Amino acid sequence: AQKITQTQPGMFVQEKEAVTLDCTYDTSDPSYGLFWYKQPSSGEMIFLIYQGSYDQQNATEGRYSLNFQKARKSANLVISASQLGDSAMYFCAMRETNRDDKIIFGKGTRLHILP
């Protein structure tokens, strides 16, 4: 079974609008971490944001925020005021800290920002 599910293979969003990228995860481990990475067309992997399973507040990093709904096992990335440079592939990932610490990635969502 997939541990990380990203149901949106592609999205088109108008510049300056907010965008939500969906991510659901599956784990029985009470201690885990959730990550979002961005991969632009140049290919590098860029860390965006992290949320720990015991964190009380939703994580925020500049224009990025993570809508963490633990009961629903959901960790959606919200990008506010989207920019053309946000066009990229976005990956959600999870580490189960009581298992073997490997970080598993979802299949990604390709985001296109339209001018």
Add this chain to the structure above:
Amino acid sequence: DSGVTQTPKHLITATGQRVTLRCSPRSGDLSVYWYQQSLDQGLQFLIQYYNGEERAKGNILERFSAQQFPDLHSELNLSSLELGDSALYFCASSVDGTGREKLFFGSGTQLSVL
């Protein structure tokens, strides 16, 4: 620049051959991860090393092997290459491979098997 160095950037080889991909982690990072990214499979975790010891194993084929050396650099060896092994191979590092640390990724090695 993430501080993680991967060489070579591109590699073109033939089926049946063997190649070695190299990764130097960020200074001070003890943990190294290898991932394979292909169009249809996304980012697949292969293997993780911490301070020279294997810590976690993913969907790594028996034809593939890796190791981390005392100077903490790591090598991924791919043998008896098949067309389906063509992919972008990423190395990533973190301080100790646990908890909250994010991974810092190298720029990847693009492997083309012809």
